[in-house]
Amino acid sequence: MVKRLIFCIVVVSAWLNASNYTLSLEKELYVPVVMDDITIMIPLRPSELISPTNGSTINGNLSMKFSKGSGVEKRLLKVYYANHTRQAVSTWLTSDSYTVSLPKDGKYVDVELRSYITDKYFIKKYRFKQSTNPSVIVSHPNRAYLDSSAITLKWSTGTNVTRRYMKIGTSGYGSSDVFKGNVTGNSKTIYNLPRNGETIYVLFLSMIDGTWNSRYYTYTATDVKYRARAFVEAYLANSTTNMRKIAPQRVIDRLKTKNTLVQSYFRKIQAYHKLLYFHNFSALVIAKMSDNKELKFNFAWDGNRWILEGVI
Numbered sequence: 001m002v003k004r005l006i007f008c009i010v011v012v013s014a015w016l017n018a019s020n021y022t023l024s025l026e027k028e029l030y031v032p033v034v035m036d037d038i039t040i041m042i043p044l045r046p047s048e049l050i051s052p053t054n055g056s057t058i059n060g061n062l063s064m065k066f067s068k069g070s071g072v073e074k075r076l077l078k079v080y081y082a083n084h085t086r087q088a089v090s091t092w093l094t095s096d097s098y099t100v101s102l103p104k105d106g107k108y109v110d111v112e113l114r115s116y117i118t119d120k121y122f123i124k125k126y127r128f129k130q131s132t133n134p135s136v137i138v139s140h141p142n143r144a145y146l147d148s149s150a151i152t153l154k155w156s157t158g159t160n161v162t163r164r165y166m167k168i169g170t171s172g173y174g175s176s177d178v179f180k181g182n183v184t185g186n187s188k189t190i191y192n193l194p195r196n197g198e199t200i201y202v203l204f205l206s207m208i209d210g211t212w213n214s215r216y217y218t219y220t221a222t223d224v225k226y227r228a229r230a231f232v233e234a235y236l237a238n239s240t241t242n243m244r245k246i247a248p249q250r251v252i253d254r255l256k257t258k259n260t261l262v263q264s265y266f267r268k269i270q271a272y273h274k275l276l277y278f279h280n281f282s283a284l285v286i287a288k289m290s291d292n293k294e295l296k297f298n299f300a301w302d303g304n305r306w307i308l309e310g311v312i
Contacts, residue, residue, distance in 0.1 A: 044071030046115035046122035047093075059131040062109060063099040069115050076114040076121075081130065083107045104133035105160045106208050133159035134206035134213035139187070145305030146221040149195055154187040155204070163207040170194060173203045173216055193221040224306050225272040228285040228297040231308055232266045247308035255311065262311070265295055282309075 047069035052058060062079070069075075079089035081102050089100050102109060111126040139154035140146070155164070164183045168190060169175025178200065179190050193200060202217040222230075227246050234242035235255070243252050255262045268289035276284040281301040286294050296312040 044117050045069050046117060046124060047072050047075050047113055048124055049111065049113060049126050052128065054126045055128065057129045057131055058102070058109065060104055061099055061101050062111075062128065063097070064111070065097045066093065066113065068096060069117075071117050072115045074116045076112075076116070078112040078114070080110040080112075081105075081107065084110050102130060103159055104131050106130055106132035106211065106213075132208050132213055134208060134215060135161050135164055135204070136215055137202070137204060137217055140217075140219065142217045144219055146193065146200075146219050149193050149221070150189060150191045151193060151219070151221075152187055152189040153202070157186070158206055158208070160208050161206045165205040165207075165212075167203040167205075169201055170198055171201075173201045175201060195221050195223050195226060220305075223275070224283045224297075224299050225275050225285050227299070227306050227308065228272055228287065231297070232269060232287075236263060236266055251308055251310060265289065268293075269295065 045067075048067045050065045050067055052062075052064070064077075066075070075093040077089060077091055077093050077098060078087065079100050080086065081088050082105065088102060089098075091098075107130055109128045109130055111128070113124045113126070114121045115124075135155040135158040137153055137155050139152065153166075165181070166183050166188065167174055167176040167180045168178040169180075170177055178193065198220070200219045200221055202219065204215045204217065206213045206215070231243060231246040234246070235252075240252070268291060269287045270290055272285055272287045276286075278284070283299040283301070283306060285297040285299065287297065288294060297308060298310045298312070299306040300309050301307075
């Protein structure tokens with residue numbers, strides 16, 4: 001029996017709406033198989049990458065799945081990373097899946113899948129974008145309360161980070177009325193934070209492969225005296241939302257049982273003139289009223305901010 005190579009050309013027809021048209025042709029390799037004097041043309045198809053989708057972004061591990069193809073005798077997988085400058089894998093596939101671990105450097109990853117069919121390699125090429133691993137702040141959770149006029153921000157090392165830059169301000173991300181500049185090492189102490197309860201915006205930039213990667217954080221710098229005053233203002237305005245930012249609902253409910261008396265006391269406050277801290281992570285704010293009596297606000301530190309636990 002004489003083997004024949006037959007190419008089947010698939011033509012796509014369409015209504016013309018322009019003066020020219022580009023026709024795409026695909027070739028498929030067939031081999032004839034004779035069964036009971038009937039010749040059946042069996043297509044031979046190279047193996048292909050099923051997942052992930054070509055052009056997608058991957059995160060560290062590249063987990064690939066392949067089709068078996070048809071008539072494929074063996075398959076060779078090659079994986080290049082760092083924009084095709086380094087080879088991670090060159091191996092013969094023995095299954096329909098393969099996983100390779102890659103750095104999160106933000107560069108391209110190239111995959112070549114070679115299917116050996118009838119004395120010839122058919123090559124399929126794919127490209128992916130590797131995700132990045134920039135430095136991130138680890139010392140203070142986003143939206144935390146800061147009970148100091150200074151803060152030491154610590155960050156992770158990241159991967160292939162060559163430079164870090166920070167802007168800290170009070171008028172939105174990118175403002176720098178508090179601090180701006182390059183930061184080195186793994187931490188930076190920032191001084192002279194406002195303590196009036198306004199939001200502090202932090203823009204933290206990491207340079208990876210010549211590109212800046214941005215991370216955004218907000219903090220509220222406030223002392224316990226300010227929180228006592230803010231609670232009184234929220235209580236007199238009957239703003240449950242703002243009260244619950246400072247005190248748990250049980251404390252609010254307890255004060256509401258004597259609402260008229262509490263309001264009369266709060267309206268007499270003239271100054272928050274004493275502040276005492278204790279070693280058991282508690283604090284006491286003493287407010288002076290117009291009749292020379294005092295109100296005491298008891299606070300406890302919950303690991304993130306000062307919480308009002310009671311008013312005496």
